[in-house]
Amino acid sequence: MTASTTIPDTPGTAVLRRFNRTWSQRVGVLEDSFLGLGLPLSRARLLHEVGHDPDVTVRDLRERLDLDSGYLSRLLRDLEDRKLVVLTPDPADRRRRRIHLTRSGARLAARLEDRSEDLAQRLVDPLTVRQRERLLAALGSADLLVRAATVHLERVAPDGPLAAEAMASYVAELDATFPDGFAPGPVAPPEVVVLARSDGATAACGGLQPLGDGTAEVKRMWVSPDWRGAGLGARLLRHLEGLAREAGHERVVLDTNLALTDAVALYERNGYRRTERYNDNPYAEAFFTKDLTQDLTQDLTSPPA
Amino acid sequence: MTASTTIPDTPGTAVLRRFNRTWSQRVGVLEDSFLGLGLPLSRARLLHEVGHDPDVTVRDLRERLDLDSGYLSRLLRDLEDRKLVVLTPDPADRRRRRIHLTRSGARLAARLEDRSEDLAQRLVDPLTVRQRERLLAALGSADLLVRAATVHLERVAPDGPLAAEAMASYVAELDATFPDGFAPGPVAPPEVVVLARSDGATAACGGLQPLGDGTAEVKRMWVSPDWRGAGLGARLLRHLEGLAREAGHERVVLDTNLALTDAVALYERNGYRRTERYNDNPYAEAFFTKDLTQDLTQDLTSPPA
DNA sequence: CCATTTGTCTGACTCAAGTCAGAGATCGGT
DNA sequence: ACCGATCTCTGACTTGAGTCAGACAAATGG
Structure with a gap:
């Protein structure tokens, strides 16, 4: 204290x-x-x-x-x-x-x-009832954080079974969230798929699709409900940005639906700014972009050296 | 959550x-x-x-x-x-x-x-800085609670070295707390001394002295600074009450100095009521008593069966 | 149908971590 | 000076946990 x-x-x-x-x-x-x-x-x-x-x-x-x-x-x-x-x-x-x-x-x-x-x-x-509650609350949040800290981010084959499974979870969730459901046509998976895996289960996923012209699109960002609030989204996003930067891209863009308030907040918190529509995705209501060339985002994952 | x-x-x-x-x-x-x-x-x-x-x-x-x-x-x-x-x-x-x-x-x-x-x-x-703080706070409080939960209450020889050491800590603390210091005359140790021990160190102590007439006095209640806020005081107090009850006493009394606000709060929380002065201890400003015959205090240490 | 891979099992080891029964010095009390 | 207790050490075991190199059978892909 x-x-x-x-x-x-x-x-x-x-x-x-x-x-x-x-x-x-x-x-x-x-x-x-x-x-x-x-x-x-x-x-x-x-x-x-x-x-x-x-x-x-x-x-x-x-x-x-x-x-x-x-x-x-x-x-x-x-x-x-x-x-x-x-x-x-x-x-x-x-x-x-x-x-x-x-x-x-x-x-x-x-x-x-x-x-x-x-x-x-x-x-x-x-312990008294009070203390017991304190202990269990503490252990519960420690549990989540420790598990989050030990999640591995790994790039997987976009057409492999793991990627497919993650995509299915993503689609299922959007389908349940949107009032009129979510039924994307059959689309090719993004070129890069990254999963956050823990204990053999997928905790989060995200993809990256080069659009040409120094631009990469972040796609299929999804965090499993069990893992919300553990900062996995931000971690994955930063990871994807890193990959995009390594691949020589100068900016990333993404689209999202405004019903996904958590996602919107995540993007805004991580330096994304609204931009104009760049595709005809019927589910997309908001478009974001972030410049990768100026490294404004201080790395929050490690303390200043 | x-x-x-x-x-x-x-x-x-x-x-x-x-x-x-x-x-x-x-x-x-x-x-x-x-x-x-x-x-x-x-x-x-x-x-x-x-x-x-x-x-x-x-x-x-x-x-x-x-x-x-x-x-x-x-x-x-x-x-x-x-x-x-x-x-x-x-x-x-x-x-x-x-x-x-x-x-x-x-x-x-x-x-x-x-x-x-x-x-x-x-x-x-x-983890982000934020999460790290949350994790460490959670672990810190879990640590205290787990340690508190696994403390052993043991009765020790009142004239043994462990009791003496605990008494010394008690006296030293009061001496530092009271504006004019604390210098009791050479007094005999109470008949019963109970220590809360953890890892070979004393976390808390308390004593019990029969005063005759169905009354026992709680003495030398002290919780080591490292252990404040872990509920050890209440646990020890309940333990002493139990011992007094087993020994056939009908009530416990105790005196304290009003500068010890935590102690006063502890006693009040645990069913002690103010009573009139029963000794001539110059350091005592408040006197408390609790009836042991009516078992009003529900046992907070274990859930209702 | 044949070569390769996959899944399970056996044999032969290693290594860490103890336990138990004394042997031999050394001390403390009388 | 002697006796019993205390401290450390040695020898002879046990148990658990795991590794590594194959052997063998069933599946799988061309």
Whole structure:
């Protein structure tokens, strides 16, 4: 609660590191709570994961948990020997194997869950209702911010499945937002597609289309509802501007519908100014442009050196 | 950011557990950051600990980190072989051995520190200044609350060193607060002394002295400045009331100085009412009492069952 | 239908992190 | 000077977690 009109010498990371220490000392137990029911941690985590979505394939797990295939195979075998799971070949692709919990596996998974819930409860217990609310609010916003901070921006193939999926989300959202729906004709995807990805899910997307004459158009800016308010839009926008600048463009333009108030605010906040219509997109009501040659935007992502 | 006028079914622990997941996935790396400089984690941690206070004895470390003596011995030997520390017998007690960092040990410890700082910096980096402030504020308050929630209240020997130390802090604070200082005569410690301890440090203290006639006096309530605002005072007070009730007392009384506005507020918030002077303590300006027989105070520490 | 890729599994390791049972010095009290 | 406690160290184990190099079977693309 120190006043923070000036940037302190120790740039907050002290707080972060202290918190990390506190958390891992006192709450690290939450993880270890999976322990003590006869299963080592790795196996318990695996069981938990299987419990969370039945019928996963070995492959899915391997990808999700980033485990060595041999190791995973052995872990699964161990769970199988303990009669906690059964592996059956996937009829659709007989190389794959599907994993189901047995009855006792489900029971154990539930007990692990309870145990972890118990521990969480016990942590929160000594606090007053008021404090509990403060704690949970703090953790909630820290969660969002940490996740936002660790999102990866990656350029993907514009015609790949990831890009297609993101485009579909974008279209679906506009369709739900506009009073008369949104039904664009079949359009080619933009030349550049960037996704913000987190945990294998797409948190935001945006595209870039060269229009010639030193101009690139920003297209399909979209932030998943789960991620609003985490600054992903601004980050993605800056990233796209950077790419445009690298590609030698002198300005970016974009169009938008005025119903998208958040988007309009985002553009205005980031140095975009209204300009005249430059296309015949029937859904577009407002047109923006930003000069990339004069680097007025100070980089907000890193402190002044 | 959901409205929280009603208590949700899933009592926040979901938020907590989700946060735990996020944190350990993304930031757990902070711990592992000690890795990769050629030292395994346990040794790196040990080095870090030694760096933080030079001239520790093996015994101290064993106690502080709760390690098996054989294991610790081996770890230290490993550090010694790597020429990172030197062990010398303690002249005062030649069974003990003191540990010092060598020059290269200190260098490595500093690099470990930097590395962890770097990682923290990198986490925070993609955020805007605004978001960073939000994150650090959230972590700061979560830190305090988590630490508060995991404080242990323990009764200690009134004449032991821990009690003495706490009393000294109490006296020192009052001495600094009162315009004319605070110099009580040599008084016997209260019959019951309870400390709130965290990480081997005392966060708060309080005492209980039977006055006869069904009455117990609450004495020496003190919360360390680091811990103000975490609700420790209320918790300790309730704990003392419980002890008094168990011991068969019907009411508690206490005196205080009006300069201690926080304390006065605490007592009023917790059902204490003003009463007339019952002793001749020259520093006391206000006297409070609370009836223990009617259990009006609902227990705020746990939700209604 | 054949070569290549993909998905799973086995065997043979490594490494970190402990635990447990003493051995041997050293100290403190009597 | 002796006894029991204290401190440190050694040896002999265990367990968990994970890596790496293939082997083998099923799918997939030309």
